[in-house]
Amino acid sequence: MSVTHNESIPNQDGDNQNWYSSWFDTPYYHILYKDRNYREAQVFMDNLTHYLNLPEKAKVLDLACGKGRHSIYLNQLGYDVLGADLSENSIAEASTNSNETLHFKVHDMREPFEEKFDAIFNLFTSFGYFENDDDNLTTLKAIKESLSEYGFAVIDFMNVTNVIENLVPEEVKTVDEIDFHIKRYLEDGHIFKQIDFEDKGRKYHFTEKVKALTLKDFQELMDEAGIYLLDIFGDYKLKKFHKTESERLIMIFK
Numbered sequence: 274m275s276v277t278h279n280e281s282i283p284n285q286d287g288d289n290q291n292w293y294s295s296w297f298d299t300p301y302y303h304i305l306y307k308d309r310n311y312r313e314a315q316v317f318m319d320n321l322t323h324y325l326n327l328p329e330k331a332k333v334l335d336l337a338c339g340k341g342r343h344s345i346y347l348n349q350l351g352y353d354v355l356g357a358d359l360s361e362n363s364i365a366e367a368s369t370n371s372n373e374t375l376h377f378k379v380h381d382m383r384e385p386f387e388e389k390f391d392a393i394f395n396l397f398t399s400f401g402y403f404e405n406d407d408d409n410l411t412t413l414k415a416i417k418e419s420l421s422e423y424g425f426a427v428i429d430f431m432n433v434t435n436v437i438e439n440l441v442p443e444e445v446k447t448v449d450e451i452d453f454h455i456k457r458y459l460e461d462g463h464i465f466k467q468i469d470f471e472d473k474g475r476k477y478h479f480t481e482k483v484k485a486l487t488l489k490d491f492q493e494l495m496d497e498a499g500i501y502l503l504d505i506f507g508d509y510k511l512k513k514f515h516k517t518e519s520e521r522l523i524m525i526f527k
Contacts, residue, residue: 296479296481297339297358297359297360297363298360298361298362298363299479301451301470301472301477301479303340304448304449304451305446305448305453305468307448307449311342313509314342314343314346314396314397314509315346316509316510317396317429317509318343318346318347318350319350320509320510320511321394321427321511322347322350322352322392324511324525325392325425325427325525327352327391327392328391329351330351330352330353330374331352331353331391331392332352332353332354332355332388332389332390332391332392332421333347333352333353333354333355333390333391333392333393333394334354334355334357334386334390334392334393334394334419335347335354335355335356335357335394335396336357336382336393336394336395336399336416337357337358337359337382337395337396337399337400338356338357338358338363338364338367338377339358339360339363339367340363340366340367341356341363341364341366341367341368341370341377343394343396344356344367344375344377345367345370345375347394348372348374348375352374352392353374353375354374354375354376355376355377355378355388355390356375356376356377356378357377357378357379357380357382357386358377358379358380359379359380359381359382360379361379364377364378364379382395382412382415382416383403383408383411383412383415384415385414385415385416385418385419386415386418386419388419389419389420389421389422389424390419390420390421390424391421391423391424391425392424392425392426392427393416393419393420393424393425393426393427394426394427394429395416395426395427395428395429396427396429397429398429398430398431398483400412400428400430400486401430401483401484401485401486402482402483402484403484406484409484409486409494410494410497410498413494413495413498413500414498414499417498417499417500417527420527424527425503425525425526425527426525426526426527427523427524427525427526428491428523428524428526429521429522429523430486430491430521430522430523430524431483431520431521431522432507432514432516432519432520432521432522433464433485433486433487433522434487434516434517435517435518435519435520436464436485437459437464437485438517440457440458440459440464441457442456442457442458443455443456443457451470451471451472452470452471453468453469453470454468454469454470455467455468459485462484462485463482463483463484463485464482464483464485465480465481465482466480466481466482467479467480467481468480468481488505488514488516488522488524491522491524495526500526500527501526501527502524502525502526503525503526503527504524504525505522505523505524505525506521506523506525507519507520507521507522507523508520508521508523509521509523511523
């Protein structure tokens with residue numbers, strides 16, 4: 274995703290190309306998405322770790338972890354977890370939950386880690402936000418380099434075909450007495466979401482932008498990165514992927 278944003282001037286795009294580093298750092302991002310289904314996410318973690326048959330105390334990287342809720346749950350399942358995210362504010366909040374086997378750090382996903390992990394999870398469409406498309410390949414290579422010899426990686430992305438088919442062009446979502454005016458559209462191979470709202474007398478404008486990557490796109494990137502795609506699922510219960518009907522595109526690779 275890429276986000277541009279502007280405070281007080283709602284009709285003018287900001288000049289911050291790396292929108293995700295500003296929007297994800299605002300409290301408004303977390304307000305807008307506060308109703309995400311975390312129980313469903315925990316079921317996903319249960320199913321995924323069971324499927325991967327991760328050993329006890331396996332080292333797990335939660336890449337683009339946000340405030341760390343899933344890192345915390347993975348740690349409760351018994352894994353040695355590192356949560357990494359570009360947002361300093363999110364990592365500062367996540368770090369209040371740190372313990373001997375749960376740590377957090379500010380990290381750019383385009384950079385590999387020195388340490389190696391038994392599993393790397395990139396969850397809930399946290400991929401494809403870069404302005405430069407080459408960075409998507411760079412990120413995949415960094416994930417591959419950060420895996421242990423027997424490690425597995427997982428990217429959980431939206432199923433673009435399904436999303437585009439069911440795109441809601443405009444809606445107003447009211448959360449905590451803030452009316453978020455949302456517009457969605459497809460342009461230049463990206464899905465855009467424009468978010469306008471007013472709070473305490475100030476007007477805000479953010480634009481999310483994520484690359485509309487299909488399974489074929491991922492396969493081509495993975496081939497180029499020397500990655501082996503092992504399995505594909507279409508939802509958090511790990512049902513078979515269906516090109517038009519599945520809500521998610523979940524890829525297991527190494």
